[in-house]
Amino acid sequence: MPVLHVSVTSPLPPQEALQRLTDFSPTRAENWAGVDDNSFTVHGQGDGWAEITEGNKVGWERQRYTWDAAAGTVSAVTLNSNIWASGSGWNYTIMPDGTGSRVEVTAVRNGYGIKGKLVGALLSLVGKRMISSSTTAALAARS
Secondary structure, three states, X not given: OOEEEEEEEEOOOHHHHXXXXXXXXXXXXXHOOOOOHHHOEEEEEEOOEEEEEEXXXXXXXXXXXXXXXXXXXXXXXXXXXXXXXXXXXXXXXXXXXXXXXXXXXXXXXXXXXXXXXXXXXXXXXXXXXXXXHHHHHHOOOOO
């Protein structure tokens, strides 16, 4: 079970970084390289939560996102997936860093089935770089 921790900086102030992490509009696939439009569904959302399915042709997961704007935290827990076991997920902690933000990311990836265990093993090797790169790109300033 890979548990990966990365820290990224963003030019976005904490509130904007939180908004980008919890934006479940059709622009989600534009911000997150691992999300395809065809693999993105919002099942429900409300104040401080959303249940969505997102992914791509390699893997998808239905997740329950919850967030606390005052604390600067976002969590996503896997409910169902073709490669990740229930209880896998993501935790983000957003802190001010100058005029931008520092975001601490923790990914817990429990592989489900052969494909999930293989992808999990690959993440142990290159996961930190992949997570850092995708999070940095998603939290970049847009012109």
